[in-house]
Amino acid sequence: MITMDNIIREGNPTLRAVAKEVTVPLADEDITLGTEMMEFLHNSQDPVKAEELGLRGGVGLAAPQLDISKRIIAVHVPSGDLENPEPTLSAVMYNPKILSHSVQDACLGEGEGCLSVDREVPGYVVRHNKITLSYVDAAGVKQKIRLKNYEAIVVQHEIDHLNGVMFYDHINAENPYALQDGVLVIE
Ligand code: FHF
Numbered sequence: 001m002i003t004m005d006n007i008i009r010e011g012n013p014t015l016r017a018v019a020k021e022v023t024v025p026l027a028d029e030d031i032t033l034g035t036e037m038m039e040f041l042h043n044s045q046d047p048v049k050a051e052e053l054g055l056r057g058g059v060g061l062a063a064p065q066l067d068i069s070k071r072i073i074a075v076h077v078p079s080g081d082l083e084n085p086e087p088t089l090s091a092v093m094y095n096p097k098i099l100s101h102s103v104q105d106a107c108l109g110e111g112e113g114c115l116s117v118d119r120e121v122p123g124y125v126v127r128h129n130k131i132t133l134s135y136v137d138a139a140g141v142k143q144k145i146r147l148k149n150y151e152a153i154v155v156q157h158e159i160d161h162l163n164g165v166m167f168y169d170h171i172n173a174e175n176p177y178a179l180q181d182g183v184l185v186i187e
């Protein structure tokens with residue numbers, strides 16, 4: 001089981017490395033890792049399990065955060081709507097790739113945090129508002145999807161980890177809350 005003890009923190013060089021693509025068909029080891037990464041996200045969002053295990057709630061996890069430099073991410077975005085409890089996005093993605101993106105940019109009004117960063121870093125993290133993404137799913141099938149708004153932001157945060165990029169690399173150092181015209185602020 002993955003816990004916070006398995007998550008490396010900033011300063012570890014693996015977080016600054018470019019991760020390697022996984023082979024397809026997927027190796028059993030990579031399928032198992034993906035399953036465990038998704039289980040971590042589930043546990044971290046379950047108030048009882050998160051308390052028991054001392055987990056920070058997470059909507060995404062990238063293999064390099066486990067000191068495994070492979071292009072594997074898991075994302076699990078809860079709906080937040082009691083009428084419609086299905087997660088808005090839940091997937092393990094192997095070799096995810098942004099094929100194209102909107103001209104429009106977006107950021108989270110609350111800024112971002114990271115399981116590998118044990119401090120608050122204020123400021124807007126400006127990303128693409130919409131992305132078209134390809135990836136290989138847990139069944140080894142190639143997928144192509146379009147994402148926008150919050151789901152697109154989460155996936156970009158995770159893909160950044162595969163490229164050695166941290167969320168605060170995107171924050172304007174002089175004025176963390178400076179925004180170019182037309183950037184969508186997601187509340
Ligand atoms: C998180 N937590 O998941 C943040 C961190 C924008 O690489 O967003 O470092 F648990 C992955 C509902 C809404 C339930 C939000 C991407 C952030 C990715 C993990 N929590 C949440 C929730 C959350 C990081 N990460 C603050 C831990």
Ligand code: ZN
Nearest residue numbers: 113114115116
């Ligand atoms: Zn992160």
